[in-house]
Amino acid sequence: MTIKENYLRAASESLARLDNSYSYFPEEDTPVFVKGKGVRLYDPDGNEYLDMVSGYGALNQGHTHxxxxxxxxxxxxxxxxxxxxxxxxxxxxxxxxxxxxxxxxxxxxxxxxxxxxxxxxxxxxxxxxxxxxxxxxxxxxxxxxxxxxxxxxxxxxxxxxxxxxxxxxxxxxxxxxxxxxxxxxxxxxxxxxxxxxxxxxxxxxxxxxxxxxxxxxxxxxxxxxxxxxxxxxxxxxxxxxxxxxxxxxxxxxxxxxxxxxxxxxxxxxxxxxxxxxxxxxxxxxxxxxxxxxxxxxxxxxxxxxxxxxxxxxxxxxxxxxxxEKLCERSRDLGVYFMEKLNERFSEYSIVGNIDGIGLGIGIELVLPNGEPATEEAQMLQLTALRNGLLLQRGGPAKNIINLIPALVITKSEIDEAIDRIEENLIKVLHEPEIIEHISSVKSSSDSEVV
Ligand SMILES: Cc1ncc(COP(=O)(O)O)c(C=O)c1O
CATH class of the missing domain: 3.40.640.10 (Type I PLP-dependent aspartate aminotransferase-like (Major domain))
Incomplete structure (x- = not known):
């Protein structure tokens, strides 16, 4: 059993008393973080997460600057x-x-x-x-x-x-x-x-x-x-x-x-x-x-x-x-991020639109008929979390993956984020058991999270 599981078990009584409805992940997947630095977060087992949410935009300067x-x-x-x-x-x-x-x-x-x-x-x-x-x-x-x-x-x-x-x-x-x-x-x-x-x-x-x-x-x-x-x-x-x-x-x-x-x-x-x-x-x-x-x-x-x-x-x-010239960084790295995302995902029909200014970018997932791919976006978010990548999801139909990293992110971390988004998207598209499993867990699509 991992330290996180032990922690959750030991804390289960207090967790039952904690209103955690703000979390957009199913309970067993809710991450417990103990440390953050720059664009990285760590759980009690030492697992590292790449944070593309940055506290819903509250950490432009990165974790624990x-x-x-x-x-x-x-x-x-x-x-x-x-x-x-x-x-x-x-x-x-x-x-x-x-x-x-x-x-x-x-x-x-x-x-x-x-x-x-x-x-x-x-x-x-x-x-x-x-x-x-x-x-x-x-x-x-x-x-x-x-x-x-x-x-x-x-x-x-x-x-x-x-x-x-x-x-x-x-x-x-x-x-x-x-x-x-x-x-x-x-x-x-x-x-x-x-x-x-x-x-x-x-x-x-x-x-x-x-x-x-x-x-x-x-x-x-x-x-x-x-x-x-x-x-x-x-x-x-x-x-x-x-x-x-x-x-x-x-x-x-x-x-x-x-x-x-x-x-x-x-x-x-x-x-x-x-x-x-x-x-x-x-x-x-x-x-x-x-x-x-x-x-x-x-x-x-x-x-x-x-x-x-x-x-x-x-x-x-x-x-x-x-x-640290974070405005200039955001402007320049935003252009880089958008270019790379467009290059990488141009062949993916599920990616309907990529929109953004600076380091605020949304990837809109769509079904073949152009309707919002809400379930797939939810799966991508959850699969990514399980693989150490923290993504936010929004949009009127909750089918947009928001990328709002800290502005201190580097080019190589952006490249890493793109690779990891792609890896997880491929898992969602090609591993039907993920779809089955995720359909059975609590849907978070109706909770308002920012
Ligand atoms: C644009 C905007 N306005 C207001 C709020 C509310 O801020 P708070 O959650 O600090 O009350 C948010 C929170 O995400 C927001 O994004």
């Missing part, structure tokens, strides 16, 4: 908590973010996690525009707190409670399966007609909340002009442009802020995940000063929001992005 670890340790020995008062590192991080921010006259608010700053953006929109609703996009993900769930179409949760429906849902430009049935080259953003229709028929809308590319629900990348079009709509109708970069920000798309890739300046930018290198739950609202100052002091906040430990980690995490 020494500089961020050192800053946390030093801060833990110096000052850990001040609550509502200031700390030197909080002021320093706010200054750094305001300087980097593409929004002129940026004011910074710190919080504890992604969903909380989504809720913050909702409050700011209401305060600044006097209107409580937003336009959000189909297949988006903005968190699972009741406030964030009120802003987008999250069917999985809606049956549980009567949350206020403070959104109108518009189609996202998912060009591989165009929501209005057109071709990307000649569509002229026809899908945005949905946004205009909503705006022409309602006068209670204060903002548009959008992801720079769909993350949790599959890496779906809009055409580059999308953000500029939205900016124009926001200007025309007096709406706030809320850019949810919680998953795509901080170098992932090859620029520090994802909106910079689109050459567009939003009114509010939301950050979390990699902002503290995945080592502390920190999140951020960057907003125009006049928006941020429209609320009464103390409206946004939480006991541990902007705690010194998070801010120290945040300062180190940004330094790592700058010093």
């Amino acid at each position: 020494p500089k961020i670890v050192a800053s946390l340790l030093a801060q833990a020995n110096r000052l850990t908590h001040t609550s509502a008062t200031l700390s030197d590192v909080k002021v320093e991080l706010a200054e750094k973010l305001a300087t980097l921010s593409p929004i002129p006259n940026t004011k910074v608010h710190f919080d504890l996690g992604g969903a909380r700053v989504v809720e913050g953006a909702k409050i700011l929109t209401r305060a600044y525009t006097g209107k409580s609703k937003v336009i959000s996009f189909q297949n988006s993900f903005h968190g699972r707190s009741t406030g964030s769930l009120s802003l987008y179409n999250a069917d999985t949760f809606q049956h549980l409670f009567n949350s206020p429906r403070d959104y109108y849902s518009a189609p996202y430009p998912y060009c591989y399966r165009c929501p209005v049935g057109l071709k990307k080259e000649s569509c002229n953003f026809e899908c945005l007609k949905g946004v205009y229709e909503i705006l022409d028929n309602n006068n209670d809308i204060g903002g548009i909340i959008v992801e720079p590319a769909l993350g949790a629900r599959g890496y779906i990348v809009p055409p580059k002009g999308f953000f500029k079009k939205l900016r124009r709509i926001c200007d025309k109708y007096g709406l706030l442009f809320i850019d949810d970069e919680i998953q795509m920000g901080l170098g992932r798309l090859g620029t520090m802020f994802a909106c910079e890739y689109y050459e567009t300046v939003p009114d509010i930018i939301l950050l979390s995940k990699s902002i503290a290198g995945g080592m502390w739950p920190l999140s951020v609202i960057l907003g125009r000063k006049e928006i941020m100052e429209r609320i009464r002091p103390g409206t946004l906040g939480s006991t541990f929001a902007g705690a010194p430990l998070g801010c120290a980690a945040g300062l180190a995490a940004i330094e790592v992005i700058e010093e």
Whole structure:
């Protein structure tokens, strides 16, 4: 029996008490990790995993980056908590973010996690525009707190409670399966007609909340002009442009802020995940000063929001992005990754589409009739896990394999990832017993995981 099995057996009583429904693997396959370094994870038996998920984009700087670890340790020995008062590192991080921010006259608010700053953006929109609703996009993900769930179409949760429906849902430009049935080259953003229709028929809308590319629900990348079009709509109708970069920000798309890739300046930018290198739950609202100052002091906040430990980690995490040129790395390695994936998988009819910017790439698996190959994607994910390769799966039909490695990944690790994806895909395609076995285990296709 392996150490992991022993561990699971010994811990079975406590595991029974642990809500592990967040895990997207069947219980016996749920990995237990004890160590991480760069793009590698290790289980108690010393088995190594190549991590192409990076904590759902929370580890752009890689696992246990020494500089961020050192800053946390030093801060833990110096000052850990001040609550509502200031700390030197909080002021320093706010200054750094305001300087980097593409929004002129940026004011910074710190919080504890992604969903909380989504809720913050909702409050700011209401305060600044006097209107409580937003336009959000189909297949988006903005968190699972009741406030964030009120802003987008999250069917999985809606049956549980009567949350206020403070959104109108518009189609996202998912060009591989165009929501209005057109071709990307000649569509002229026809899908945005949905946004205009909503705006022409309602006068209670204060903002548009959008992801720079769909993350949790599959890496779906809009055409580059999308953000500029939205900016124009926001200007025309007096709406706030809320850019949810919680998953795509901080170098992932090859620029520090994802909106910079689109050459567009939003009114509010939301950050979390990699902002503290995945080592502390920190999140951020960057907003125009006049928006941020429209609320009464103390409206946004939480006991541990902007705690010194998070801010120290945040300062180190940004330094790592700058010093190691992670934006440039992501841009260059992203091009390399896409080229190699396209070369390798061009002959595989199950690979319908490969889409991505920087180191955020989605491989969409399809059946011969073009329908989503959801079961095969699930099998690939599970087979890969059993062979030491961690993959994420998303997309509206959960048939997209998302590749979101840490930005410190090397070319040879990218080559290794491609080889291992292919090896596991071949297993799925040619070993029918895998299909049989996997069909019999718990399906995770209905759980929302990010
Ligand atoms: C785009 C986006 N917004 C919001 C969230 C919610 O963040 P959190 O899980 O920290 O609440 C996520 C989480 O994956 C996300 O990807």
